């Protein structure tokens with residue numbers, strides 16, 4: 001939810017990244033469209049799980065259920081063993097740094113567009129700059145006509161619009177700012193769809209640094225990461241990958257395991273690889 005969050009959140013025991021478990025989750029949208037039917041899925045604490053599947057397989061819906069924008073028709077979503085329905089909604093959303101596919105572009109200043117990731121730290125300009133730097137948006141922001149005070153929309157004095165890829169990096173900075181502020185879960189729904197392949201590779205390197213603390217940045221905490229992407233160059237870097245099809249997880253493993261299994265993942269991967277070769 002890229003919401004406000006004090007370090008540590010507000011949920012007991014979530015100073016460490018939590019484990020997430022979807023347990024026999026079924027879900028139909030209010031119009032009757034059945035998306036999941038007995039979905040089982042686990043993300044170990046601090047691990048990254050990539051989710052792949054065809055358009056309409058339910059990847060975005062899965063994150064919406066996690067964020068409690070909808071409730072499962074049956075089954076449960078557990079966070080460190082606790083049903084998310086039992087958690088206080090506001091504190092739960094502080095634990096989630098989410099960028100949805102149709103992420104929000106606030107017609108407000110750059111400070112707000114990044115700072116809304118953790119409202120209570122929004123006046124910490126060093127922290128804002130750090131998140132923007134790791135998302136690859138710092139240079140763009142600081143070259144705007146009014147820097148961090150630039151309204152990100154045309155039609156305002158000194159306002160400016162950004163390209164799709166630049167907006168995406170601003171949204172990523174917002175999510176990283178939420179993680180810095182204490183969110184233990186990072187969910188990225190096609191975070192790099194507007195970036196070219198090289199930019200995406202660079203950005204994902206940065207992301208990995210965020211979620212696995214490096215020697216130089218001991219205060220970076222690991223987070224539990226859900227990553228949705230159609231790009232296998234990104235997907236393959238996740239600790240584990242699961243393939244959604246017809247409302248269920250049909251394959252799960254590391255990239256190498258799934259390629260060896262010669263199933264749906266392997267077919268999708270070789271299709272994309274051959275497209276890039278050609």
Ligand SMILES: Nc1ncnc2c1ncn2[C@@H]1O[C@H](COP(=O)(O)OP(=O)(O)OP(=O)(O)O)[C@@H](O)[C@H]1O
Pocket residue numbers: 029030031033035053054055056057058059060061062101
């Ligand atoms: N608000 C909604 N009401 C009804 N049906 C919906 C709604 N949102 C999504 N759906 C349907 O639910 C199914 C899963 O959609 P979802 O957006 O989760 O797929 P996805 O895997 O994220 O696809 P994509 O790769 O295109 O992003 C689709 O059939 C979609 O048409």
Ligand SMILES: [Mg+2]
Pocket residue numbers: 059060061101189
């Ligand atoms: Mg989607």
